[in-house]
Amino acid sequence: MSETLQTTDVAASDADLLAQTAIAVREAGSALRERFGEVVRYQTREELMRALAANDDTALDILRPRLTRLRPDAGWVEDELDGGALPPGEWWVVDPAEGNVNHLHALPEWAVTATLVRENQPVLTAVHLPLTGETYTALTGAGARLDGRPLHVSRTADLGLSIVATSQARPDEDEKVVRRVGSSITAMLFDALVVRAAVPATLHLLNVAAGRIDAFWQFAGARADLLPGALLVTEAGGRISDAEGRPWTPQSQSFLAAAPGVHAEAVSTLSR
Numbered sequence: 714m715s716e717t718l719q720t721t722d723v724a725a726s727d728a729d730l731l732a733q734t735a736i737a738v739r740e741a742g743s744a745l746r747e748r749f750g751e752v753v754r755y756q757t758r759e760e761l762m763r764a765l766a767a768n769d770d771t772a773l774d775i776l777r778p779r780l781t782r783l784r785p786d787a788g789w790v791e792d793e794l795d796g797g798a799l800p801p802g803e804w805w806v807v808d809p810a811e812g813n814v815n816h817l818h819a820l821p822e823w824a825v826t827a828t829l830v831r832e833n834q835p836v837l838t839a840v841h842l843p844l845t846g847e848t849y850t851a852l853t854g855a856g857a858r859l860d861g862r863p864l865h866v867s868r869t870a871d872l873g874l875s876i877v878a879t880s881q882a883r884p885d886e887d888e889k890v891v892r893r894v895g896s897s898i899t900a901m902l903f904d905a906l907v908v909r910a911a912v913p914a915t916l917h918l919l920n921v922a923a924g925r926i927d928a929f930w931q932f933a934g935a936r937a938d939l940l941p942g943a944l945l946v947t948e949a950g951g952r953i954s955d956a957e958g959r960p961w962t963p964q965s966q967s968f969l970a971a972a973p974g975v976h977a978e979a980v981s982t983l984s985r
Contacts, residue, residue, distance in 0.1 A: 731850055734827050735841070735848050738825045742772075745768060745771060755817075768813050771809075776825075784805065787805050789807075796964075799936075806835075809825060812912060815912070815913070823843075824843075825841045828941045836852070840942075840945070847860060851941075851947075851948040857945045864945070865950050867924040867974075869974055873906060875926075875972075876907045876926040877908055878917040878920070879910050880911065880917065880934075897983055914939060921942070922946045924972075928970065928976070931968045946970040954976070955969060958984075969983065
């Protein structure tokens with residue numbers, strides 16, 4: 714079999730796999746939507762963690778068996794807060810309730826994500842927003858889509874005319890990272906048109922891919938936060954790097970996704 718045919722067969726297989734992955738995240742999202750609506754009250758960190766775990770388990774009970782059937786030999790990332798490189802091979806990187814705290818507080822910014830990583834490169838991703846019914850997908854080399862419609866990043870070429878966004882440091886984050894987040898927001902407030910700061914990261918990255926906002930940055934961050942959006946933005950024509958403009962990997966200590974026209978300006982601002 715020729716190399717061209719082998720490549721075509723893999724692409725077709727991955728396209729079918731993406732379609733099935735999208736079905737799985739939509740089913741998990743429907744289960745989480747049934748749990749959504751009332752603010753979940755908690756008085757201690759232990760109560761909070763139990764409430765978060767209950768949402769995760771609801772989605773994972775659907776996602777894990779379905780995705781395992783699709784790729785039985787793929788590994789499974791157990792902790793969506795983990796970062797760094799993965800061992801060789803294929804891995805499912807899943808965030809069963811991205812924006813879980815928002816869900817508990819009856820806020821609308823949450824999603825279900827599933828990304829297949831092959832040799833530390835995201836191959837395909839599906840992100841479902843249950844409250845709007847939208848499903849964002851991307852496949853390496855085949856583009857990014859919203860419910861089947863192609864996505865493209867913004868054509869803005871002036872950071873001073875740009876809407877930019879970031880996610881705050883995680884609870885118990887290192888003090889240096891927290892201070893770096895604060896100084897970067899201050900720098901962007903001087904240079905950009907509007908600065909948005911909220912969680913989760915994935916929803917900002919969906920907006921970069923769709924051309925609604927022009928750049929997103931974050932320091933540290935977990936694989937499950939960044940891999941889905943990184944693939945979506947790249948396949949929508951955007952640029953991915955660390956905050957200093959170097960190639961981004963899951964081991965990087967910072968992350969920047971931007972429209973090509975403002976990427977260099979964003980790097981300059983974040984490097985001050």
